[in-house]
Amino acid sequence: MDATNDLVRRIEEIRRLLAEAEPESLRSSYLADPSGGRAVLQGSTAPALVSEWNQHPSGLWLPKSSAQTPAPIDLMAVYLTAEEVYGVTPPTGYTTRQLQRLSLESVLRFSAFWLTALAMPGASARSVDERFAGTMLNGPPRDRVLNLLRDTTRRLLVPQALMLLARTAVQVSPGSLPDGVAQGDLVGALLCISQTMGRQPETGPTVIEDRPGPLGREIIANQHFNHTWSVSGVLARYARRWLELPAEHQSEPAVVDLSQAYEDCTGVRLEDLAAIAGYLWARTVQGCFVVERAELSTLDIPHERREGVLELISNSMSGLREELQRERAELRTEWSFDPFQRWPVIKLPEERLLILDPRHLVSRAFGWLPIWDIKFPPPGRIKPSGHKKLAARAEQTLRHFSEVYVSEVLHHIAQDASTARRVYDDEQLKAAYTAQGQRIADAAIDYPGAWIVIEVTTTQLRREAATAVPDESQIEDIDKLIEELDQINATINSLRADEAALTGIHATLPRRFYPLLVLPEGFPVNPITLTVIRERARSRNLLQGPDTAPLEIADIEELEMIEGVQEDAGPSLLEILQSKNAGSLRNAGFREHILHVMRLSPPKPSRQAELFHAAMKPLFEVLPKAPAER
Known part of the structure; x- marks a missing residue:
């Protein structure tokens, strides 16, 4: 050719x-443009x-040109099961049979090791999973797991499964293994828990309206259990609410000295609890989850006071077994770990102390739980005169100071003088709107063209609601929140009718209202709970005006994230609300929107450093002093 x-x-x-x-x-x-690329x-x-x-993590294929913002399903991780790891379905009862051939102490140490690894500051769940696979699995199961973990939405180690392993072991594992009995399969026992965990006989409706249903109950309990918070934030709030604010407001007749009330009711000094819990927590984040009891004798705290603290926060293995046997079967779910949360330190033989999960230790000593020591003193402790009244006043004091703390954070968020905005607190709102029976929100922030109207409530999920007990507790707890919305709704109506009564200036432009419910102790915000709450609010005609944005819910951790963003010259609270309302995670929590849609990395608020030091001061004061240099 x-x-x-x-x-x-x-x-x-x-x-x-x-x-x-x-x-x-x-x-x-037509003409074609053969442009390069x-x-x-x-x-x-x-x-x-x-x-x-491009393929999203959820598996959905979307055009590359479309915005790659995540959907709520993209944030969910799915744990691996025994069938996926071993390639076969495990026989029924495998976990129990294996644990019956393992000593209780060995199971508790195993669970504590991996719970501590997951809770270490800056720990990556993925790296811990790979470490577990590399050290605890061999051959094809190890290779299969490492391949499956290439999918970033898969998880191997699940804190709930490790806690269930410990709980089951307390019930069925012997104190020591008889001679001649072969060791049980500990890893297999754990993975078989993951195989059956979360299986419900009935999932309920798949369309969520104004009731969560069985599946919704599980999701709420899951999010409540796995809620993450920063230790520095918990300690900062402890220092402010339990130590500083009671001293600053001691002249007010309704305020109780919480430290004194704690000692009167328990016989234990609050600073001793902080020192010993702080020391044990510091040891766990060094990777030491088993501590020799003799180590505590190096602290400058008398022996009887150390023992008083340990009586409150620790229990023996046999004591935990007795507590689990006392639990009512109908209240026990896959999310209930009450004895481990009340006694996060476990007494082992030979004078050793095991911290099963450092998260529980921090919550026990520095969160809300010390108020329960005041309300329910340890057995054998003689209650002070007027105990019931004192305990009620102490709880009310803590609730009041939780609201004060939120107000302080809001003032920090809105303190930028470069824009015309101001925080109006409860007292100013009540002075402006004094109609008979008028209900008022706790705060309102004035932004150009907008009002953020805020109600703060220390209401928490009851134990039954938090652990997915199949009753009406979750919907009853949600209805308590709906009652709080009435105060936001009434305040919006007042501002809409006459904002000059509050500001002294008549509005010249239409305003948009952003209702915000703040729960300092946290609440599981997800597409199910937000849908249920918004639907129940709609049925009562609350927050339904065309000038009113959808209700948002935040906890104190999320407000402190926004505070850190503000200090870093980031977007304002109003801009974050507006962004969330228009974003793909508008039905999820603030945390998810800030981290995954706005892709911000909020620094810790600067004031937390001083408050962290105040919380740890009792520990610093009793640590052994280094010998002076000569």
Whole structure:
């Protein structure tokens, strides 16, 4: 074939490749732009409207040009089961049979090791999973797990499964293994818990309206159990609510000295509890989850006071077994770990102390739980005169100071003088709107063109609601929150009618109202709970004006994240609310929107450093002093 014919043939091949699929009528009716890098449809000169596709973590394929913002399902992780790891379905009862051939102490140490690894500051769940697979699995199961973990939405170690392993072991594992009995399969026992965990006989409705249903109950309990918080934030709030604010407001007749009330009711000094719990927590984050009891004798605290603290926060293995036996079977779910939360320190033989999960230790000593020591003193402790009244006043004091703390954070968030805005507190709102029976929110923040109206409530999920007990507790707890919305709604109506009564200035432009419910102790915010709350609010005609944005819910950790963003010259609270309302995670929590949609990395608020030091001061004061240099 000569060169001319060969060239003609090649041109015809190119023409068929590029234009054979085009209708004849189009071949001369438009111009094609053969720009570099611009894809066309195969067999045509027509530009491709969608040139490339990307797969989201959820598996959904979307055009590359579309915004790659996550959906709520993208934030969910799915744990691996024994069947996926071993390739076979485990036999019924495998976990119990294995634990019956394992000593209780060995199971508790195993659970504590991996719970501590997951709770270490800056720990990556993925790296811990890979470490577990590399050290605890061999052969094909290890290879299979490492391959499955390439999917970033898969998890191997689940804190709930480790806690269930410990709880089951307390019930069935012997104190020591008889001679001649082969050791049980500890890893298999754990993975078989993951195999059966979360299986419900009935999932309930798949369309969520104004009731969560069985599946909703599980999701609420899951999020409540796995809620993450910063230790520095917990300690900062402890220092402010339990130590500083009672001293600053001691002249007010309704305020109780919480430290004194704690000692009167328990016989234990609050600073001793902070020192010993702080020391044990510090040892766990060093990777030491078993501590020799003798180590505590190095602290400058008398022996009887140390023992008083340990009586409150620790229990023996046999004591934990007795507590679990006392639990009512109908209240026990896969999310209930009451004895481990009340006694996060476990007494082992030979004078050793085991911290099963450092998260529980921090909550026990520095969160809300010390108020329960005041309300329910240890057995054998003689209650002070007027105990019931004192305990009620102490709890009310803590609730009041929780609201004061939120107000302080709001003032920090809104203190930028470069914009015209101001926080109006409860007292100012009540002075402006004094109609008979008028209900008022706790705060309102004035932004140009907008009001953020805020109600703070220390209401918490009851134990039954938090652990997915199949009753009406979750919907009853949600209804308590709906009652709080009435105060936001009434305040919005007052501002809409006459904001000059509060500000002294008549509004010249229409305002948009952003209702915000703050629960300092946390609440599981997800598409189910937000949908249920908003639907129940709608049925009562609350927050339904065309000038009113959808209700949002935040906890104190999320407000402190926004405080850190503000200190870092980031977007304002109003801008974050507006962004969330328009974002793909508008039905999830603030934390998820800030981290995954706005892609911000909020620094810790600067004031937390001083408060952290105040919380740890009792520990610093009793630590052994280094010998002076000569």
